[in-house]
Amino acid sequence: MEDNKMKLCLLYGGKSAEHEVSLQTAKAVIHALDMNKFDIFPIFITKEGKWIQGPQITETIQDIKQLQFSNGGNELMPQSLNTDYDMVFPLLHGPNGEDGTVQGLLEILNIPYVGNGVLASSAGMDKVVMKNIFAQAGLEQVEYVSFIRSTWDADREAAYKLVEEKIGYPSFVKPANLGSSVGISKCDNRDELEAAFEDAFRYDRKIIIEEGVIAREVEVGVLGNDELACSVAGEIVPKKEFYDYEAKYADDTTELMIPADIPEKSYDEIRKMAFMAYKSLDCSGLARMDFFVTSDGRVLINEVNTMPGFTPASMFPLLWKNTGVPYPELIERLVDLGRQRYEEKQNIIHSF
Numbered sequence: 001m002e003d004n005k006m007k008l009c010l011l012y013g014g015k016s017a018e019h020e021v022s023l024q025t026a027k028a029v030i031h032a033l034d035m036n037k038f039d040i041f042p043i044f045i046t047k048e049g050k051w052i053q054g055p056q057i058t059e060t061i062q063d064i065k066q067l068q069f070s071n072g073g074n075e076l077m078p079q080s081l082n083t084d085y086d087m088v089f090p091l092l093h094g095p096n097g098e099d100g101t102v103q104g105l106l107e108i109l110n111i112p113y114v115g116n117g118v119l120a121s122s123a124g125m126d127k128v129v130m131k132n133i134f135a136q137a138g139l140e141q142v143e144y145v146s147f148i149r150s151t152w153d154a155d156r157e158a159a160y161k162l163v164e165e166k167i168g169y170p171s172f173v174k175p176a177n178l179g180s181s182v183g184i185s186k187c188d189n190r191d192e193l194e195a196a197f198e199d200a201f202r203y204d205r206k207i208i209i210e211e212g213v214i215a216r217e218v219e220v221g222v223l224g225n226d227e228l229a230c231s232v233a234g235e236i237v238p239k240k241e242f243y244d245y246e247a248k249y250a251d252d253t254t255e256l257m258i259p260a261d262i263p264e265k266s267y268d269e270i271r272k273m274a275f276m277a278y279k280s281l282d283c284s285g286l287a288r289m290d291f292f293v294t295s296d297g298r299v300l301i302n303e304v305n306t307m308p309g310f311t312p313a314s315m316f317p318l319l320w321k322n323t324g325v326p327y328p329e330l331i332e333r334l335v336d337l338g339r340q341r342y343e344e345k346q347n348i349i350h351s352f
Contacts, residue, residue, distance in 0.1 A: 008038045008335070009085040011102065012067065013045040016094030017182045017203060023064040024311040025091045030061050032327045041085065043076075044068055049096070051076050078105055087335055088113040090307065095177055098307040099125035112342035114334050115285040116306040123281050124306035127176045127208045130281070131303075137280040139273055139301045142292070143167055143211040146176065149201050160193055163209050170212030173197060175204035186212065213300070215292035218260050220274050221308070221319040223333060225284045225341055230271045231319035235260035256315060258322045262293060269299045277301055285337045288316045 012026035013019055026042070033040060040057040044067055052073040061067055081088075088111055090102050100122030106113045116124065123129050128146040135141070145166055152159045163171060173196035175183045183203040185196035200207040217238075221231035237255040262270075274289040281287075281304060288308035292300040308316035320330050 005037060005039050006335070007041065007084065007086045008033070009041045009043060009082070009088045010091055011043050011045065011088060011097070012091040013047070014092045014094065015045065015047060015049045015096040016092075016098075017178060018093035019047050021309055021311065022091055022093050022097070023067055025093070025309055025314075026067055027061050027064050028310050029089070029091060029331060030057055032331055034328055034332075035059075037332075041082075042067060043081075044073065045092070045097070051078055051081075079109070081105070081109055081111065083109055083111055085111060087338055089335070089338075090115060091310065093307060093309065094182075095125070099177065112338055114338040116283050116287070117341075120281045120283040120287075121306050124283070124287070124304045125177050126206075127174060127303060128206060131208070133280050134277060134301055137276055139277060139280075140299070141301050142213055144208055146206060146208045147197075149205045152197060152201070152207075156194075156197075159197070160190060163193060164190070167209055167211050169193075172210045172212055173200050174208050174210070175200045176206040176208050177204050213292055213294060215294045215298075215300070216260075216262070217302070218262060218266075218270060218291045218293050219315050219319070220270055220289050220291075221316045221323075222274055222278050222283070222287050222289060223285070223320070223330075223337070225337055225344075228275050228278060230274055231323040231325075232259040233262060233267050233270060234258040234315055234319050234322075235262070236315070256318060258315075258318055263297070266293055266297060266299060273299060273301055277304055281306075284341050285334055286316070288319075 010026055010029065012022045014022055030040060042054045042057055044052045044054060046052065052069050053076050054069045054073045088106055090097060090113060092098055092102060098121060100118040103118045103121050107118060123133060131141060131144055143166060145162060147159050169188050171187050173185050173187060183200050185199055187193040187196050217236040218233050220233050223229045235257040237257055239254065270291050277289055278287055283306060288305040290302040292302055308314060310317055317327050317330060321327065
């Protein structure tokens with residue numbers, strides 16, 4: 001029986017501002033894994049980018065400090081990653097993990113992995129590229145403009161004027177390549193806009209400014225490679241001004257309503273748009289799709305998250321739990337989808 005167990009490597013931590021979120025995700029995944037089916041091998045990536053291989057995990061982790069191997073573990077070079085793993089599960093959020101960089105390494109090493117490939121990961125991480133692809137696919141979304149730091153530095157006044165002319169107030173300023181609502185500001189006037197630019201550029205060289213709309217925030221989860229399944233819809237009801245990092249992970253100022261109380265027509269439109277967006281980015285495995293639903297019934301796609309969080313407070317696993325897929329089964333489905341995609345690629349490679 002032992003020989004039939006899958007050797008599953010978990011990659012977590014990372015060099016992004018979402019390092020702590022990744023640790024919480026790893027802890028939750030370990031808690032949910034069936035250790036009669038999986039041998040679990042952890043690799044912790046420090047905030048400085050060092051890869052630390054810890055001992056095999058044989059029991060539930062109670063404290064995330066146990067996952068950081070401060071008193072042990074072996075440092076390894078990423079390119080020397082053990083290619084004998086049956087599957088790698090990247091539990092990394094943000095740059096240097098969710099953005100296609102780690103996925104590219106695993107492709108080069110020819111190691112099967114869970115989740116989206118290089119293209120979908122990188123395009124989904126960059127909000128500007130993502131929205132450009134959605135626009136090309138004909139998906140309705142809010143107005144947006146973007147800037148790189150050098151353009152803003154060259155003429156800040158012109159940048160602010162463009163935002164005011166094309167977007168107006170309220171507007172949201174965001175780093176282009178970060179998730180978990182880090183570095184996001186809502187702006188109602190010029191002073192707030194200038195401060196928001198300064199803050200967002202702390203996290204990225206490129207930022208995006210989006211039109212603020214009065215709408216409900218509704219999300220769905222998508223599973224699959226070619227044949228797709230959509231979860232029930234969930235609604236985020238923030239008690240604060242908007243759904244920021246603190247509301248997501250640090251306090252109880254947000255209510256998640258699952259399933260969302262929306263008309264069937266709205267859900268059907270969300271499902272249709274979610275599948276279109278998934279295919280337009282060439283996603284595989286999983287994604288969480290975020291939408292706005294206005295009071296007059298318009299559905300606007302907001303963004304995609306190609307590696308949604310798996311913390312106990314995260315929307316993605318809750319959506320699937322309410323769709324009839326419990327957490328352990330969800331993880332096993334994702335592992336199986338990763339295996340299917342890997343086998344398909346191997347068949348293509350060996351056909352030459």
